[in-house]
Amino acid sequence: MAERGAAAQLRWAVFSILAIAVTMAFLFPIYWSFSQSLRNPLDTFTVAGFGIPWVNFEPTLGNWIDQVGTPETMHALYNSTVISIAAAILALLLGVPAAYAVARFQFRTWKNQDITIWFLSQRILPPVATVIPFYLIMRTFNLLDTHLALILINATFVLPFVVVILRQTFLELPVELEESALVDGASYWTAFWRVALPLAAPSMAATGLIIFAFSWNEFLFAVAISSQNVITIPVHIAGAVDTRGVQFWFMGVRAMVAVIPPVLIALIAQRYIVRGLTMGAVKG
Amino acid sequence: MRWTSRVRFLFLAPAVVWVLLFTIFPLGYSLFIAFNKIDQTTQVERVKEPVLDEAGQPVLDSKGRPRTKNVVVRNTVTTTEFVGLTNFKRLFTDPQVHEAIKVTLVFVLIAVPIELCLGFLIALLFNRPLMGRSTLRAIMILPIFATPIAMGYSFFTIFYEEGGPLAFTGIPWLSNPNWALFSVALVDIWQWTPFCFLVFLAALQGVPDELLEAARIDGASGPDILFKVLLPLLQPTIIIVLLLRIAEAVKLFDIPFALTGGGPGTATQSFSFLAFRTGLRFFDLGYASAMAYGLLAVVMVVVLLFFRRLRQSYG
Numbered sequence: 225m226a227e228r229g230a231a232a233q234l235r236w237a238v239f240s241i242l243a244i245a246v247t248m249a250f251l252f253p254i255y256w257s258f259s260q261s262l263r264n265p266l267d268t269f270t271v272a273g274f275g276i277p278w279v280n281f282e283p284t285l286g287n288w289i290d291q292v293g294t295p296e297t298m299h300a301l302y303n304s305t306v307i308s309i310a311a312a313i314l315a316l317l318l319g320v321p322a323a324y325a326v327a328r329f330q331f332r333t334w335k336n337q338d339i340t341i342w343f344l345s346q347r348i349l350p351p352v353a354t355v356i357p358f359y360l361i362m363r364t365f366n367l368l369d370t371h372l373a374l375i376l377i378n379a380t381f382v383l384p385f386v387v388v389i390l391r392q393t394f395l396e397l398p399v400e401l402e403e404s405a406l407v408d409g410a411s412y413w414t415a416f417w418r419v420a421l422p423l424a425a426p427s428m429a430a431t432g433l434i435i436f437a438f439s440w441n442e443f444l445f446a447v448a449i450s451s452q453n454v455i456t457i458p459v460h461i462a463g464a465v466d467t468r469g470v471q472f473w474f475m476g477v478r479a480m481v482a483v484i485p486p487v488l489i490a491l492i493a494q495r496y497i498v499r500g501l502t503m504g505a506v507k508g
Numbered sequence: 509m510r511w512t513s514r515v516r517f518l519f520l521a522p523a524v525v526w527v528l529l530f531t532i533f534p535l536g537y538s539l540f541i542a543f544n545k546i547d548q549t550t551q552v553e554r555v556k557e558p559v560l561d562e563a564g565q566p567v568l569d570s571k572g573r574p575r576t577k578n579v580v581v582r583n584t585v586t587t588t589e590f591v592g593l594t595n596f597k598r599l600f601t602d603p604q605v606h607e608a609i610k611v612t613l614v615f616v617l618i619a620v621p622i623e624l625c626l627g628f629l630i631a632l633l634f635n636r637p638l639m640g641r642s643t644l645r646a647i648m649i650l651p652i653f654a655t656p657i658a659m660g661y662s663f664f665t666i667f668y669e670e671g672g673p674l675a676f677t678g679i680p681w682l683s684n685p686n687w688a689l690f691s692v693a694l695v696d697i698w699q700w701t702p703f704c705f706l707v708f709l710a711a712l713q714g715v716p717d718e719l720l721e722a723a724r725i726d727g728a729s730g731p732d733i734l735f736k737v738l739l740p741l742l743q744p745t746i747i748i749v750l751l752l753r754i755a756e757a758v759k760l761f762d763i764p765f766a767l768t769g770g771g772p773g774t775a776t777q778s779f780s781f782l783a784f785r786t787g788l789r790f791f792d793l794g795y796a797s798a799m800a801y802g803l804l805a806v807v808m809v810v811v812l813l814f815f816r817r818l819r820q821s822y823g
Contacts (some may be wrong), residue, residue, distance in 0.1 A: 236636075236637055236638070236639070237639075238821060239633060239636055239638060240638045240639035240640075242633060243633055243638045243641070243644055244632060244640075244644065246630055246633065246648075247644045247647050247648055250647070250650075250651055250701075250702060251647055251650065252648060253654075253659060253662055253663060253698060254651070254654060254662070256662065256665070256666055256673060257658075257662040257665070259666060265707040268671070269670070269671030269672075270671075273812045273815065273823075274673075275737045277819040288648050317522075318522045318526050319523055321519040321522065321523070322519060322520050324519055324521035325516050325517075325520040326520070328511050328514050328516075329511045329515075329516035329519070330516075331510050331516065334622065337819055338819075339520070341815075341819060342527075343523070343527070347529050348739070348806055348807060348811055349531070349807070350758065350759045350780060350803045350804060350806070351533075351759065351761075352759065352783045352784055352799075352800050352803065353535065353800040353801065353803065353804045354531065354534045354535060354538065355533035355784065355787070355788070355800075356541065356783075356787045356796055356800065357535070357537040357538040357541065357797070359787075360541070360781065360793070360797070361534065361537065362539070376530060379526075380526065380527070380530040383527065383757060387523060389678055400715050406510070411515075412513060412515045413515070414518075418610065430563060435816050437653050439550065441653070441655045441656060441657075441763050441766070442763055443656065443657045443761075444762070444780075444784065448784075448788050457655070457658075458655055458656075458657040458658065458762075461655075461657055461658055461661060461766075462657055462661075462765070462766065467646075470534075472665045472668075474661075475662070475665060476662050476665075478656040478658065478661075479655075479659070479661060479662045480659070482655040482658035483659070484750065485653050486653040486654065486655060486656060487653050488654035489588060489653060490649050490650055490652065491646055491649070491650075494646060494649060496704065497649060497652070498706055498707055501703055501706075501707070501752075502707055502748060502749070502752065503647065
């Protein structure tokens with residue numbers, strides 16, 4: 225490799241620049257909203273270049289102060305947080321034991337992989353097919369515009385992720401640990417609760433974060449169910465546009481408020497994302 | 509070992525019951541709705557009621573008669589009428605449905621191939637030594653998790669034709685029907701190319717170096733390695749990504765909702781969007797359920813096409 229050192233270095237430099245350019249292009253839309261959120265409304269369309277704060281315009285926190293402090297935004301943040309956390313916990317409670325069952329036990333009439341695919345198939349189901357019956361059912365039980373309705377719905381919709389991701393996690397744990405516990409007279413529940421679960425904790429935490437982000441981003445059901453009390457962040461954004469038209473500077477702030485939590489989660493749970501998004505079909 | 513205990517059903521039961529209750533039952537209910545015409549009529553009635561004072565006694569007016577006030581009583585009556593296959597038959601003759609199918613199909617045919625190809629190319633790029641590779645990779649993940657509705661509005665400001673950052677191109681991003689659909693696809697491409705990239709990169713990094721080295725020693729050229737070694741090796745991954753992307757893309761809803769509102773006209777009104785509006789804005793619930801079942805049928809066909817492959821990867 226020594227004689228090709230210079231050529232290899234040049235290639236490394238060229239491809240690095242190319243990769244940086246590609247990455248910047250994908251970051252641009254998020255960056256642009258951020259840049260817009262810092263602009264004085266008068267600067268919206270007059271900013272030159274890439275709209276870099278201090279270089280192309282004088283940044284202000286005015287939009288943030290005006291927007292984030294409003295009762296509507298605070299309420300939406302509260303709703304989104306409560307609903308997403310509760311849905312994640314509920315889905316984990318239901319999904320982790322099921323994942324353990326398909327990973328460890330042997331099912332006969334319906335084979336293990338059939339059960340897994342049955343769970344997985346709900347992820348592929350178009351949500352618009354269940355939104356109308358959900359709306360009618362919630363109306364019947366007087367649950368329209370309640371946190372409970374959205375918690376139940378979001379838990380349902382992230383449940384397959386939990387089953388499929390945690391199944392993979394349990395499969396990768398050494399079964400001998402649980403088996404030796406069983407030999408020592410522990411029950412299956414103890415083997416699961418005391419031996420397998422602590423080892424699966426990091427994966428459970430990452431899965432919890434990922435499904436939190438999915439519930440946070442969910443819009444179709446939220447807009448169908450909520451009218452006043454349980455306006456979530458995505459519905460809040462859409463509603464604000466309906467009444468006032470797109471005010472670019474406030475839009476920037478709201479988009480950032482919506483995007484920052486799930487994006488932070490993406491960074492934290494990086495290692496689990498490939499597995500999470502391919503439903504365990506591809507190991508990342 | 510003894511992993512056949514009946515306890516297994518106890519572990520599995522909560523999730524299964526939950527799915528039966530919250531997915532299968534609603535789906536069945538939806539089918540029932542699709543065979544019916546559901547009408548909601550609000551009957552507004554004005555009723556004269558006597559005005560009562562704090563003690564509950566009627567308040568009398570100057571002539572000594574009890575004073576009355578008008579009270580508006582709203583009664584929402586829902587009537588359900590069995591209409592057989594009518595709603596499904598309407599699907600075949602409704603131009604709006606045909607338009608929405610066309611929009612969704614064109615969208616899928618533009619977005620998905622570009623996402624896979626672009627994602628693969630970027631994965632090839634990132635599969636070599638690069639400066640700050642893990643940082644760049646982390647940034648590439650961000651679009652996947654960015655709230656679609658928020659990014660839809662964000663892209664609205666980017667595509668804004670008078671003073672937006674892409675205005676210099678002179679392209680009617682959102683005002684021309686064809687361009688508007690392309691813009692919707694572009695947002696989807698922005699959001700999901702990173703997903704394809706990420707999965708392909710993970711798969712590429714699983715390819716043993718010795719294999720590529722051996723191919724090179726045998727005198728294989730770059731394209732040879734790509735088409736005869738890498739693509740066949742990655743085929744299972746590519747199929748899974750293709751399946752997931754198609755199944756996801758036909759559900760298109762959030763982006764046109766935020767970016768174009770389905771317009772101009774109905775140029776970006778996707779099938780899900782139309783079903784949503786029909787059901788929950790115009791409250792033609794039976795017809796909307798029939799539409800949803802149409803979409804469900806299409807997704808089922810896609811899934812069945814890939815089912816065997818899918819079953820293998822969970823074997």
